[in-house]
Amino acid sequence: MSDENILLVDEAFSPIIIEDECEKLKPIITDFIKGYSENKDKPVHEWLGQKMQEHLPERSPTEIKEITNEIIETIELDEKNRASLAEAIANGRSKESWFASETQKATSAMSSQEASQYLSSLDEALQNANESLYGTITTQAGMVSRNPRLDGFIAEQYHAQTFNMNAEASGSQYRAKVLESDGSGYTKNSVDLVIVDGEGKIVRKYQSKYYKDAKATEKAFEHGDYRGQRKLVPEGQDAEMTTKASSVIEAPDGTTSNLLAKSKAEQMRDEAQSGRWNDLNWNEYATKDIAIGIGKQAGYAALQGAAIGVGFDVAQKLWNGEKIEADEVVETAIVSGTDFGIKAAAAGALKVGVEKEIITVIPKGTPASTFANIAFVAIEDAKILGKMMSGELSAKEGIEKIEQTTVATVAGLAAMGKGAVIGAAVGVIFGPVGAAIGGFVGGTVGYMAGSKVGEIIIKGAQKLREVAVKVVKTVTTEVKDVISGVANGIKNIAGGIASLFGF
Structure with a gap:
């Protein structure tokens, strides 16, 4: 396997995305997206369940129904949280304050000690994801202190x-x-x-x-x-x-x-x-x-994830030179925002890819909700990148929107997950693997909407990545000095990214 076929991550230098695997996943994503396009007026569970059964014939109808329902319910929760967060921000609240309120609701039935321990485990999971992201961006082992973060x-x-x-x-x-x-x-x-x-x-x-x-x-x-x-x-x-x-x-x-x-x-x-x-x-x-504090960690994960553009690069390479017949249904959905079905289709395709062991960096048997969250973030971020390139959003506004998407998704995990399950999900969704695979999904869906849409999204990702990588490198010295307070490093890196965008 050639080096150019792999993106390496942190000190372990293990692959997080393999081009050959993406090439095999591409027709599955395409088939699922076309399944949505051909059945856009039907309930999602009908066509998605049929498509899942078609690709996973060894699974019983009951199992397929459970997978389908889990995908739909997860995306519904993500959409609800995204709308709630947008409303809160419109009313002058910060995303961190909104996140705190939502997590307090999610832990209201727990004792104060149980709630605090639960949230601490979530904070730790996000910190681990951030450290992996940082290692991937800088490709230098041991740069980020693994010391406690609270x-x-x-x-x-x-x-x-x-x-x-x-x-x-x-x-x-x-x-x-x-x-x-x-x-x-x-x-x-x-x-x-x-x-x-x-x-x-x-x-x-x-x-x-x-x-x-x-x-x-x-x-x-x-x-x-x-x-x-x-x-x-x-x-x-x-x-x-x-x-x-x-x-x-x-x-x-x-x-x-x-x-x-x-x-x-x-x-x-x-x-x-x-x-x-x-x-x-x-x-x-x-x-x-x-x-x-967790809300801040989530926002930082979004910023670092933006610096990992390998998934978009692979999508561009696999679609380059291919005659693309734009799918008007897909393009309309992306532009108008009525993209629930596309997110569900992408999630289904990812689940199939992992269960068939086409995608090997995510364990077989990973819950369908994890793929639903990856797809949700991927499609939302792709739309934001397109709006940044078209001028509808400034770079500053785009970054904030990307952060909001991640924060809303983490809130959904906090409401649905428990213990080790939530930690594992956070690591996959918001770590290097999720960022890379999400980029590939976002780029692929963009190209299915037409070469123009696809190229705009790819260029947006490349522009954002260049800035994010530059900032992470400029603060390398400071991060190394953060011996006993990762929180300070997070704030300064985020501030550096903001300053390069002129705000």
Whole structure:
């Protein structure tokens, strides 16, 4: 097998997409999409079930029905979440805040400890996916710290919440809050925490860095321009730094947050991930805050996934020179957004490809819902790339839409999955495998809508990839320095991508 036939991933250097396998999968996707096109006015379960049975004759009608229903139900949930998130953003909410609300609904029947442990496992799964994506983009082993990821978020939220408890107790008008993405993307050197007065006016801004010692923390501040922001550092490190810093946030009236040492932040992180925590510690750090952190992780996975364009490249290569008769039904569906059937067809084709062991990077027996989520993200992202190239969306708006698609899909997983199942699904859908196969699916569907549509989508993917790869490489040094806070690295990389797009 030639090297050009494979995309290699992270330190293990194992293949995530093989051109020969995609070539064998191509006619299956084409057949399923044509099945939709020829039956677009019929209920999806009718034609999809028939097509699944045709390709998997060894499966019983009951099994086929279960697979079909799982695909349909998953895409329905994804569509519902996408619409709900869009409405929330239109009303001024951030995608992270929406995600936190949705996950709280999903875990409402659990005890606080069960919910927190469940969300921590989801956070870990996304972090692992992000590390694999980063390894794929940079093709350098061991570049991303595998150290825990929650202590950076915990530190920010701890200071905000303890400040607010102290303000409430003393009757202070001031309140603190951790800033989230405002729906317009991340900004370079963005502020972590602010203190506002009774009218909501920002009176103080803080940048938080929680590294292993004062030297590492001070070095982290050298990587950005934080003028106008006060420096918040772990307890005790402020006295050891050569520049002015504080170990608490403080309002003009003297109200402060509580001190938090680096070791305690790590302890709270470990407690969160294991489910064995001190109640006093955990009461100071709400489940909602983990969910907000997960939302940020999901958005970052979307950005890194955009940098893996091999799937689009393979699609372009396999369709190049082929006489393409545009399918008007497919083109109309993609342009108008009425593409539920296309997503279902693509999901069915992927399930068949894996069950027939045509696609070998995903285990046989993987739930149909996983393929439904890959197809949903793939088709949504392909449409967004097309709109970016046509000018309907700016690069900034396109990136935000891609992030929203991923966040909405993760919310669906949080609502439906449990334990190890959700972790495995996240790894496939949002890791390098999902990004690569999703690119191939998106490119293939684009070409089925006509060579013009296909080429526009491919060019959009290439443009976005070039920018994303460039940014990841420029922050390689900083990521290597993120010894004890992956969250800080995520924020800075996202900010770098934003700055290259001019926002």
